[in-house]
Each structure stands twice: as structure tokens, then as C-alpha cells.
Amino acid sequence: MSPEKKATRRAWIATPLLAAVLLLGWAGFAPVSVPSRDELFEIPKGTYARRMAGDKVEILPSQIRLTLGLNDVLLLRNLDDVPQVFGPTIMMPGQSFRLPFEKASSYDFACTAHASGQMTVLVEPYPAMPWSKIRWRFFKWWENRTT
Amino acid sequence: MIRRTVLLLLLGSGVAFAAPASNDPDSGAMKAGVLSPVMAAPEIKLQGSDGQALNLARYRGKVVLLAFGFSSCGEVCPITLATLAGARKKLGEAAANVKVVYVTVDPERDDAARMKKYLASFDATFVGGVGSRAEIDAAQKSYGISSTKQVYPDGNYTIGHSSSIYMIDRAGGLRAVMPYGHTVDDFVHDLKILLRQ
Secondary structure, X not given: OOHHHHXXXXXXXXXXXXXXXXHHHHHHHOOOOOOOOEEEEEEOOXXXXXXXOOOOOOOOOOEEXXXXXXXXXXXXXXXXXXXXXXXXXXXOOOOEEEEEOOOOEEEEEEEOOOOOOEEEEEEEOOOOOHHHHHHHHHHHHXXXXXX | OHHHHHHHHHHHOOOOOOXXXXXXXXXXXXXXXXXXXXXXXXXXXXXXXXXXXXXXXXXXXXXXXXXXXXXXXXXXXXXXXXXXXXXXXXXXXXXXHEEEEEEEOOOOOOOHHHHHHHHHOOOOOOEEEEOOHHHHHHHHHHOOOOEEEXXXXXXXXXXXXXXXXXEEOOOOEEEEEEOOOOOXXXXXXXXXXXXHO
């Protein structure tokens, strides 16, 4: 093989490899941030009526993922015409409930906005290490892709 | 050179843990979940373990911590009540403006005398709420409290119930809800905020 061909082949292998290393380096070391610590979910108007009519469509996700130090405050707004129970409290129509989390854990709550009546809030530790940053970015990307 | 680059990357990446939420009551940020806008706490009409009619209007001007449970509870209630007693103790003189109201979810077994004795083992100032099944159901409904009876083969039973503590301000507004599991210091932190207002 001529030296030129060898160089071209090396470049073909090295370029994507370098791109992958740069991408992983960025994902693992660049600071992670979100626009707000509040993770907002709204219970839309008519939720109770739809539920009573037999509609089992899920309005809120059955699992909400939060990250300490980033988006670690759950903000719920009841836009429905009737009170809604979310875990620890009852929210009147037009009322919001802002619940901060300070410990990484899995929290199960009763929630009348869900057909199942249950909702899980998964609070994860701050992604301090490169691997956890990469994992956090992957989940964020996946969430954005599926919503 | 490489070492310096790695160091700069680490510094820039925020490797240090994010700053925890403020523990200073002066920040005004509560540890409990906060309701907005603040609405009047639903009134309760029960009998108090102190022999008087029990309603929230009685405690206007004080901060009320309202919770639901029962005297035979072996798991959640003792921890909640011990935490609330600890918070009052830690507050010192300011605790005179904090009232703990504990409403039974087991009116079949809990009467005023039984609740008084049970609550006094934690803090003699705690007031229990008792009443008929219909009165208790009404109080539970207005706060979204669920309770489920689990009967054992021997006929005895326990009750699974909502375990949050409702924080009612001096004006009678339902300000915040503290989920089960918070510490004495968390309650002291939030009570200082509510007592200032």
C-alpha cells in the first residue's frame, strides 16, 4: 500500500475516533445546567371530567426524574376545575404546589391526576463525576427525544 | 500541559457538588412543599382531647401543625409526633405560638381520653381531634387524607394513612405541607419562617 493510501486510511479511522473522544470529553467534563430548578407539570382543565368519562389517558408521566442541584423542585399546577390530591397535599383549582427535594431517593405518591392513582418521583444525586454527567446528558437527550 | 488542561476541565465542569438548598430561615425558602396562592385552611369541626370543641379558628394567631394518625399506630405516628415534639422543644419560648393538632383516623378506638393520654407522652400541649366516623371522614376529605384499614386474622387491625403535616399560618392560611420523613431541624427552619410573619 502506498504511503498516501495509508495516510488516507489512518485519517478515515482517526477522524471519527477523535470526534467520539471529543464528544465524550465534552459530555463528561462540560458543566451541566438546566434553565430552572423547577420541573413544572400541569394538571389540565377537564382532567377530572375525562377521568369520570372513562378516559384513562395519562396526563402526567408515571415517573418523574429529578436531579439534586439541577432540577430538584417539583412544581405542580392544578388547572382543573376540581381539587386534585398529589401525594402529600390537596391542591385547589388554580393552586400550585412547589415541593423541593434535598435527598436522592425514590418517592412514591398518590396522585388523583393519574389513572393508576400513583406517581413516582425519582431524585438522583448531582452528576459530579464525568461518567454520571454522560449518563445525565443521555437521559436528558432521551427524555427530549420521547416527549 | 495535559495535566493543566485536565485540571481546567475539572474546574470548569462543576465537579464540586452543587450547593445545597439554603438552611438559613432568613432566605425565606421553606423545606416543606409550598402552596400558592395561599388559601384558607379548610375548617375542621371536631371534639378536642382537651374537652373543648376543636376548630382551627381557636388557634388564630398561632402557627398550627395539623396531622392525621391514630393512637395504635406503630410506625409512622410515633416518629411524626416525636419529631414535632422535638421541634417545639428546640424552638424554646417561640413554641408557645405553635400548636400541634393531631386528628385521629380511627374514631372507633380513639376517644378524647385515649388521645389525650397518647399525645401527652410526646408533648402535653398537643391537642387530639376526635369525633364520629362522619365527622372524621369530613375532616379527612377536606385535606385529601386517605386511610385504609388492614384487618389481621385475629380481628385486630391497623390503618395505613397519609402522613403529611399541614402548616397553617397565623392568619389561618394553609401555607405548606411537610411530607413524612423530615427532621426536627427542617421543622424548626420552616416554623421560624412562619412565626416571623
